[in-house]
């Protein structure tokens with residue numbers, strides 16, 4: 001993934017879960033990616049900002065800290081990418097009704113445990129939920145990603161995770177459409193490309209024949 005060019009657009013949040021959106025920070029096929037959103041530590045912070053899991057002030061402090069500790073920041077980024085690939089493999093496998101690799105499940109569990117060390121229970125209006133500590137170590141952006149992956153593994157949404165129907169896209173999403181018929185990661189992107197292709201096939205084929 002090292003030589004994959006930087007994405008020329010912002011991260012798209014179409015997965016329906018932070019974990020899946022994180023898995024979708026790579027474009028093209030995971031075996032042959034076309035573009036990468038996570039090339040430096042700052043990109044990880046940007047993802048967390050986009051996902052709404054960091055405040056602007058937290059994001060700025062993390063980027064400052066990363067510039068003071070570049071080796072540590074690089075190590076967190078490597079860990080983030082390893083987690084992303086694990087999340088993608090696990091949910092892509094489960095989306096295809098196959099069995100996930102126990103080693104991959106263990107990786108998610110380890111990251112979940114590492115994250116929850118920084119959480120405590122807090123009573124909210126109607127119940128109790130995790131609240132995150134105010135600490136700001138460099139791996140802070142990973143906490144909610146790991147928790148999101150762990151929650152998704154145990155949720156009813158698991159049965160509705162799909163891989164995009166495009167032959168050149170492996171993005172994952174939760175199909176929350178009423179009849180569970182969503183095919184594309186994004187109707188404006190892969191869905192539209194498929195629509196344009198079908199349109200061209202329908203409308204071009206007879207013309208080509210007629211002109212010969």
Ligand SMILES: [Zn+2]
Pocket residue numbers: 164165166169170171184185186190191
């Ligand atoms: Zn797609």
